Structures are given as structure tokens and as C-alpha cells.
Amino acid sequence: MPSGLTIGEFATLTHLSVRTLRRYHEAGLLEPATVDPFTGYRYYTPDQIPTAQVIHRLRQLDVPLAEVETVLGTDDPHERAEVIEGHLQRLEAELERTRAAVLSLRRLLRPTPADLPVELRTVRGRAVAAINGHVRLEDSLLWYDSAMTELDATFPPAERTGPPGGQYANELFTHGVGTMTVFRPVRAPHPNGRIEVVDLPPADLAIAVHAGPHDDIDVTYGRLGAWVVEHALTVDGPIHEVYRVGPRDTADPAEWRTEIGWPVFRLAAAVEPQLRS
Incomplete structure (x- = not known):
């Protein structure tokens, strides 16, 4: 019998759903340590927990899958930092555009003063x-x-x-x-x-x-x-x-x-x- 954590156990430990873990596997981001050739059951190891949590945090920030792969695939901490920093700057710019749009809409809805x-x-x-x-x-x-x-x-x-x-x-x-x-x-x-x-x-x-x-x-x-x-x-x-x-x-x-x-x-x-x- 394969050893390791079942996908359900791994999902509980990482607070990731089974569906999400399957999606990460299909995308090549987080492959199980072993897959039972007869049942197809996925098994993970405890040392995969940090990787799963990193992927989860990056996806929460809407980091594209290709960039997540870059972060996981490099051993160079500077390259990883550059990829993440570039995405954070894009997020900040998007937040600024959203804030500006909200401000404009509020002013249009409640003009003060009404005359210019x-x-x-x-x-x-x-x-x-x-x-x-x-x-x-x-x-x-x-x-x-x-x-x-x-x-x-x-x-x-x-x-x-x-x-x-x-x-x-x-x-x-x-x-x-x-x-x-x-x-x-x-x-x-x-x-x-x-x-x-x-x-x-x-x-x-x-x-x-x-x-x-x-x-x-x-x-x-x-x-x-x-x-x-x-x-x-x-x-x-x-x-x-x-x-x-x-x-x-x-x-x-x-x-x-x-x-x-x-x-x-x-x-x-x-x-x-x-x-x-």
C-alpha cells in the first residue's frame, strides 16, 4: 500500500480543497509524491505542505500559472523575488485604477458642489x-x-x-x-x-x-x-x-x-x- 498522506488528509493540513489540489496536479504545479496505479489515488508527503501553501498564496494574489511555475522552478531567490515583485506592482496599479474609478463614480453620483x-x-x-x-x-x-x-x-x-x-x-x-x-x-x-x-x-x-x-x-x-x-x-x-x-x-x-x-x-x-x- 502506498505510504503518505491521502489527498483528503493533505487538503485538511493545507486548507486547500481536494478540487484545488487536483487542479494544481493537472497544471503541473504540485504533483503528488505517488499515484496508486490501480486506484488512481493521490498521496502526498509532509514536505510538500510548504509548496502547496506558497502556490495557494500566489494564486490568492492572482499570479498567473506561468509565473507560479517560474517561482517554483527556480532555486535563485532573486529571480523568485523579481517575479513576485513585478506582480505586486501590477496589483498595486490595478488597485489604484479601481480606487480612482470609485472616486469618480462617487463624485458623479453625489456632486459637490452641484454647480461648477x-x-x-x-x-x-x-x-x-x-x-x-x-x-x-x-x-x-x-x-x-x-x-x-x-x-x-x-x-x-x-x-x-x-x-x-x-x-x-x-x-x-x-x-x-x-x-x-x-x-x-x-x-x-x-x-x-x-x-x-x-x-x-x-x-x-x-x-x-x-x-x-x-x-x-x-x-x-x-x-x-x-x-x-x-x-x-x-x-x-x-x-x-x-x-x-x-x-x-x-x-x-x-x-x-x-x-x-x-x-x-x-x-x-x-x-x-x-x-x-
């Missing part, structure tokens, strides 16, 4: 130090952070004359890839590396301020867009953002303030400068 203050403002033309790039939307945050780091390193606080900003082509949002321009107003803009001197043209903008973290900034975009459709004529041109208070100013996201500027064509000079939806 919108200001019509004429922005003068000016020369700024800027970095341009053709960027995919999913890469935009990393690209922005890299560009701003380069601008900050080239122009220290004493040379800056205003908060940083950005201009984003409509295609970035409509097609998922488009031109991004990140800039800083400085006393004497000059080229350096990726940095170039860009002349920003004057523009008439409908401006709303997004308060707080950027997770639900799309909600403010939507409300500003609805206001523009109702009150003004839109014109072709990039969306303007100015980061009055941002991550480089404070680590508290509740303090962040982002101006969103929607290019418009002003129909009448008599329009009040401060309007509400």
Missing part, C-alpha cells in the same frame, strides 16, 4: 521653457514626471515666474496618442537637452479649477465641457492646464489645484467674467 464655477479668461502670448512629445495616453503620467523633472533641474525656483502648465492635443484623449507640451514660465528661457523655447500664442479660455487629486479630474473635464457647449463656441486647440498647486508643492493631494482651460471663441465682450452653470 467657470471663468472666461484671455491668456496673453508668452515665451516659455517647454518640452514637447508625442505620447500615448497610458504613458502620459510617466512622461510628464520626466519632463517636469528635467525642467526643474534646468530652471531653479529663483528663475521661475509662475506655476508650471501643460497643453494637450485633443488627439491624446480621442485617439489615445497625441502631442503633449509641458512648460515652465521662467525669466530667461533657453534650450537645453529636450528643453526648447516655445512661444505660446494668446488664447481665450473657459477655465475651471479642479480641486484635489487627479483621480477624478475627468469629471471636472466633463462638467467644463458641458458648460462650454451651453455657453460658448469651442475652437480647435489644445487643452490648457496650469498646476497652481501640485505634487511638487505639497504631498497632500487634498491641497492640489489644477486649472483646466478649454479654448473658446468669445461671442460678446459683455459676458460676465465669472459665470456658473
